[in-house]
Amino acid sequence: MTGPASVVLAGRHVRLEPLTLxxxxxxxxxxxxxxxxxGLTSVPDGENSAVAYIAALLADAGGGSVLPFATVLPDxxxxxxxxxxxxxxxxxxxxxPAGVPVVAEIGGTWLAPKAQRTAVNTEAKLLLLTHAxxxxxxxxxSLKTDARNGRSRAAIxxxxxxxxxxxxxxxxxxxxxxRDTAFFSILDTEWPSVRAGLRTRLR
Numbered sequence: 001m002t003g004p005a006s007v008v009l010a011g012r013h014v015r016l017e018p019l020t021l022x023x024x025x026x027x028x029x030x031x032x033x034x035x036x037x038x039g040l041t042s043v044p045d046g047e048n049s050a051v052a053y054i055a056a057l058l059a060d061a062g063g064g065s066v067l068p069f070a071t072v073l074p075d076x077x078x079x080x081x082x083x084x085x086x087x088x089x090x091x092x093x094x095x096x097p098a099g100v101p102v103v104a105e106i107g108g109t110w111l112a113p114k115a116q117r118t119a120v121n122t123e124a125k126l127l128l129l130t131h132a133x134x135x136x137x138x139x140x141x142s143l144k145t146d147a148r149n150g151r152s153r154a155a156i157x158x159x160x161x162x163x164x165x166x167x168x169x170x171x172x173x174x175x176x177x178x179r180d181t182a183f184f185s186i187l188d189t190e191w192p193s194v195r196a197g198l199r200t201r202l203r
Contacts, residue, residue: 014073019057019070019083024054031112042110042174065085104138143185164183
């Protein structure tokens with residue numbers, strides 16, 4: 001399956017660039033220092049780890065299931081990463097071009113401590129959701145997190161996503177073992193109100 005075309009998504013506070021190996025040093029720097037704020041999220045630890053992290057995502061991107069981004073400040077500093085994942089394709093009778101998904105997930109998001117609790121994450125989510133709903137015209141965007149990660153769950157709810165439930169023993173946890181996963185979603189019919197809420201938060 002050929003995935004969607006790479007794209008740069010840019011706003012006032014953040015630019016999402018297609019992830020490449022050239023971002024490895026920047027990701028390593030963003031993941032250095034106090035790692036306690038990353039909680040239950042997988043974050044590269046050092047440049048070798050960042051190279052392996054990027055290579056794995058690029059392999060998934062080649063299969064059409066993932067579209068990864070580096071999260072970059074206007075001054076060019078890399079402060080984290082995010083991605084579209086679990087891209088799904090099926091015919092809807094709406095002349096959808098090849099390589100354009102019907103549903104998508106946003107996830108794998110992490111930010112350096114300096115970029116947390118700033119406008120960066122809000123605007124990044126607005127850029128990703130706008131692309132998904134208005135360029136791809138997806139029917140649903142999913143978001144999920146470790147059910148134990150209260151901070152992440154609250155952030156997803158602030159976006160305007162609806163809580164769908166918890167799938168028990170769903171996937172490997174970042175700290176070992178199996179995690180229960182909390183699922184959220186936004187439907188295309190809900191997007192206008194979600195978009196308005198995100199724009200208000202940015203203002």
